[in-house]
Amino acid sequence: MDAPHSQVFFPSNFQELFSAWSRFPDAVPFAGGTCLIRGFPAGGSGMSELPALPKNILSLDRIDELKRITRTERYLEIGAMVSLNDIIALGKSIPEALSKTLNGIAGPQVRNLATAGGNICSAGTPFGGIDIAAPMTALDARYELRTAFQNRWISALRFSSFGSSALAPQELLTRIRMPLEHWNYTVCRKFHSRDLGGETGGVMVFIAKNEKNLLTDIRIVFAGSCLLRDKDSEGFLKGKKLPLDHKDAVHYREMWSAYLSGMEKPGPMLKAKLINCVESCVLGLAD
Ligand SMILES: Cc1cc2nc3c(=O)[nH]c(=O)nc-3n(C[C@H](O)[C@H](O)[C@H](O)COP(=O)(O)OP(=O)(O)OC[C@H]3O[C@@H](n4cnc5c(N)ncnc54)[C@H](O)[C@@H]3O)c2cc1C
Known part of the structure; x- marks a missing residue:
């Protein structure tokens, strides 16, 4: 029997996302795609210039909640789909340790596509990002992880010690919460x-x-x-x-x-x- 077709889902909210994920448990979240495209070598289709992407893809692009940035007096919350350049554009609202680190990642084109969530969740994969873990851990950031049934918070220190394997099956990183403190050095x-x-x-x-x-x-x-x-x-x-x-x-x-x-x-x-x-x-x- 032929294998089912490859599919790309474009959920616009979490309910749609987790419903698609439960039907296709092998589906892979796709954020900016910079790591996924870099990490999957060309397949054997004869079109060697095309990257061989995962069979089933869950695009996160239409979930507005993942693109939100909120600021209180004590915290900054960044949605997983906020691009590295959009975080840098927050200027003095973000700690210098974070802006300096993000400015050192790849070039501006990649930073326009690459997302905070993608950088964090690609850690431990062959072409994954590693840099963001340093400021996030130093600043005592916490990450919200969500499945169809529950959400939990995990410290950047704990998450980064495990890399992407800190994620349970069908678990999504949804936002990052960072204490806003003034660091003199x-x-x-x-x-x-x-x-x-x-x-x-x-x-x-x-x-x-x-x-x-x-x-x-x-x-x-x-x-x-x-x-x-x-x-x-x-x-x-x-x-x-x-x-x-x-x-x-x-x-x-x-x-x-x-x-x-x-x-x-x-x-x-x-x-x-x-x-x-x-x-x-x-x-x-x-x-
Ligand atoms: C030319 C180039 C240079 C680079 N240089 C550096 C560098 O100097 N330093 C550095 O740290 N990184 C570097 N990178 C890596 C880059 O930072 C990552 O590719 C990027 O941050 C990944 O983000 P993305 O949004 O594109 O993720 P994607 O490629 O879309 O996804 C990456 C992985 O994370 C998973 N994922 C994405 N979002 C979520 C989520 N919300 N919840 C759960 N899982 C998720 C995906 O399923 C996938 O497995 C470079 C990349 C390129 C292409």
């Missing part, structure tokens, strides 16, 4: 695999804030072939006076170094670069 550094002898690169985000001369919060997150955030070393510096005592800054660097040496990934070249970067960020706060 932000450093974002992108590591390209071409400078690492082919090792997978990634992004490191450093954010810190102070009240008067007290350091009230500090976070360093790396996202690449793995996700790194050391809460012990963060705790060591919180509450210290600024400028930091040089000895404390050096001790923080040593804590990070010990944390990294216990990690299987990333490789030695990137580990060395990360230590240098942590050192220059934290010494920047010292006398």
Whole structure:
């Protein structure tokens, strides 16, 4: 018997989406398509220039709820279908760590198509995005995941530790909620695999804030072939006076170094670069 035809669904609300998904459980959500098209090599149809897309596709393009951006005094909520460029266009409404990271992803054409949800959900796939996980984790963002029957919230830290496998079958990422806080110091550094002898690169985000001369919060997150955030070393510096005592800054660097040496990934070249970067960020706060 012939296999059923391939289908593309264009649901305009969640009910239609989950109804199509229950009838075609193998259907794949299609957001900006930049990862899906890049990730599926040409099929054996003889038209090798065409990408072989998944058989059944659920286009998310007509679900308006996924394109919403809302802002309260404490939070910014971004729908999964908001493009990376539309997030950048929010300007000073978004934390600098996020805008700097997004500006470093691909070129403007790809960023016009690629969506926040697509970047997050493609993590762990061969051509997936990894960069957004660094600012989202550092900023303590949370993601709303939804199935036909329930919705749940998951921290960016937890989601990114699992990559796309954090999603249950037929589960959709619907929105991202980010606390709006003022960070006095932000450093974002992108590591390209071409400078690492082919090792997978990634992004490191450093954010810190102070009240008067007290350091009230500090976070360093790396996202690449793995996700790194050391809460012990963060705790060591919180509450210290600024400028930091040089000895404390050096001790923080040593804590990070010990944390990294216990990690299987990333490789030695990137580990060395990360230590240098942590050192220059934290010494920047010292006398
Ligand atoms: C030339 C080029 C350069 C790039 N450079 C970088 C880079 O420097 N850094 C980086 O991080 N990334 C990079 N990328 C990857 C890019 O960021 C991702 O391709 C993009 O973010 C994916 O978003 P999308 O909307 O196109 O997702 P799609 O391709 O539509 O989907 C990606 C995956 O996520 C799933 N998905 C999408 N939305 C949802 C949802 N709401 N819920 C559940 N599952 C969903 C899809 O089913 C699919 O498996 C690059 C891509 C290209 C093409």
